[in-house]
Amino acid sequence: MYQIKKLIVCLDQSALDDTLVRFASFVAQVNQTKKIYFTNVIRNMNIPKEVLEEFPNLIQNMVDERKGKMKDLVAKHFGKQDGIEFSFVVKEGQLSKKILKLAHEKSADMIMVGRKVELPGTGVLSQRLARRASCSLLIIPEHAVPKIDKLLVPSDFSDYSKDAMEEAIMIAEKYGGKAKIYCQNVFSIPSGYHFTGKSYEEFASIMEMHAEINYKKFIRKIDTKGIHIKPLYTKDEDDDPVEDILGKAAEIKADGIIIGAKGRTAATALFIGSLAERLIQMNDSIPLLVTRPKGKNAGILDYILEI
Structure with missing residues (x-):
């Protein structure tokens, strides 16, 4: 995966x-x-023209105050972090549109946004950015503490799950290789299992066995860099894998x-996957990283068309 050389913080x-x-x-x-x-x-402030004529420095003073x-x-x-250049950007307009444009113009590697719980605000911005941004999105809830001792990677063993796992491994490696990574597969029991002559418990064991086999195939394709990864198999009892995660x-x-965004090409850019969508909606306590390989989205097209 890529280095986070350019970061946008909203x-x-x-x-x-x-x-x-x-x-x-x-x-x-x-x-x-x-x-x-x-x-x-x-x-959009919609300040009357007459007011701006009377107070010509009004907007600039507002911008300067916010930058300060x-x-x-x-x-x-x-504090002092050598080699990092800071830029302070204040824009006027539609929030998601301006951030998407900035991310495209600056070729950002990651966008970081907040997830409000008690504070006023909604999570709509996170969903829009996850669909349209051409880079990864890190969503930080209120009161979250920055540490990564344990990382959970939900996986269906697909290519976009592979992206997420490789990102988790890279993060763990960079933080000294001490973080524990858990790879969770949520499996369900098909409603027609009884036609096989197997009991519910027997068919659950069969589904878990196949999940274990698929995990071994999945992890063999990934360079784990010596990081220990613990597989977890969760039986979905209520057709709601997000609750299980x-x-x-x-x-x-x-x-x-x-979690990996489902859209990997411009043609599928808006489809981050129902699982990722619901995680963004429901998770309000744990930092959530939605990974997307840089440039694998038509974010600027969405910006232009104002989808």
Whole structure:
């Protein structure tokens, strides 16, 4: 996978900014990050022309004030980190549209956004960016603590699951190889199992056995770099694998969940997968990384067409 050399951090002047900047510092420490764009988007202000004529410096003063607050926050958490260039960007307009455009123009490797729980706001931005961005997306919930002792990678053994696993291995390697990686496969029992003459328990054992076989085939194709990966097999009892994933993440006290976006080409760019979509919607406590190989999306096309 790729280095996170260019990172976009989306700030909104709420209490969540503090958490996001701390995470940005954590990510940048060992990722050879060269440039971080701290971004704040002002919604369309619709200031009357007459007001702007009377106060010509109104907008510029607002921009300068926001940049100043971002600079103070970054100075608080970053200290001195040689080799990292900071840029503070304040734009006016539609939030997702401006971020997508910036990510495309700067060829960003990752976008970092916040996930509000108690603070005002919604998760719509995260879903839009996950569908349209041409890079990975890291979603940080309120009060999250930057550490990666345990990573959970939900997997159906597909190519995009392979992307997520390789990303998890790279992250673990960069943080000293001490992080534990759990690869979770959620399997279900087909409704027609009884026609086989097997009991529910017997067919569940058969499904788990095939999951174990497929995991071995899957992991053989990946360079684990000596990182220990523990497979987990979860039987889906209620046709809701997202609940199973979040339940397992809570059980193992995961510090992050990593999942691959389903769309790997421009033609499938908007389809990140129903599992990733619902994880973005339902997860409000654990950092979630939605991986997409850089450039494997038509994000700028979405921007132009305003889909």
